[in-house]
Amino acid sequence: MLDVAAASVCRRCALHETRQRVVIGAGPLDARLLVVGEAPGRREDEGGEPFIGRSGQLLTRLIAEELGLGREEYYITNVVKCRPPNNRPPSQPEREACRPWLEEQLRSQNPAVILCAGATAARAVLGSSSPVGTLHGQIFTVFGASALATYHPAAALRGGSNVERVMRADLVLVKELLGR
Numbered sequence: 079m080l081d082v083a084a085a086s087v088c089r090r091c092a093l094h095e096t097r098q099r100v101v102i103g104a105g106p107l108d109a110r111l112l113v114v115g116e117a118p119g120r121r122e123d124e125g126g127e128p129f130i131g132r133s134g135q136l137l138t139r140l141i142a143e144e145l146g147l148g149r150e151e152y153y154i155t156n157v158v159k160c161r162p163p164n165n166r167p168p169s170q171p172e173r174e175a176c177r178p179w180l181e182e183q184l185r186s187q188n189p190a191v192i193l194c195a196g197a198t199a200a201r202a203v204l205g206s207s208s209p210v211g212t213l214h215g216q217i218f219t220v221f222g223a224s225a226l227a228t229y230h231p232a233a234a235l236r237g238g239s240n241v242e243r244v245m246r247a248d249l250v251l252v253k254e255l256l257g258r
């Protein structure tokens with residue numbers, strides 16, 4: 079299991095200098111679905127929980143509508159556990175510094191399905207730098223779990239109903255993989 083006490087005081091990269099909180103993840107550790115995003119934003123940095131801002135609210139709603147799952151029924155985390163200043167994408171050294179925490183989560187929590195929200199998560203979890211538009215719909219195996227990518231909800235907020243439609247279709251695939 080991830081050592082929460084150690085992760086909460088992590089200083090492996092410079093993000094520890096500007097963060098308020100280390101956002102480790104939320105949800106049951108034995109959940110069958112594990113969702114991975116990019117990095118905490120301002121709301122998450124303040125609240126200590128992933129995906130509670132605007133894009134998080136959209137993702138939470140899409141998962142509830144397509145999978146019938148509430149936040150308390152899946153685990154949700156990010157590639158990088160501390161907020162990058164001004165919400166810039168996390169750099170490669172930051173992603174690498176944080177990687178052991180994510181790997182420990184994926185390995186020890188043993189989910190059935192891992193959903194990567196956005197290209198940063200897809201790169202970290204699936205090991206592919208292809209765009210989400212190419213990757214989505216494909217099913218990978220990662221630490222014994224079925225793993226797949228969809229768009230980051232921020233892309234749906236920017237890109238409108240087409241992006242949201244693709245995300246909903248990807249969530250239907252997640253539903254099938256979960257046998258729901």
Ligand code: URA
Pocket residue numbers: 115116117118119122127128129130131133134156
């Ligand atoms: N975007 C992310 O990728 N993760 C969060 O926790 C919030 C916004």
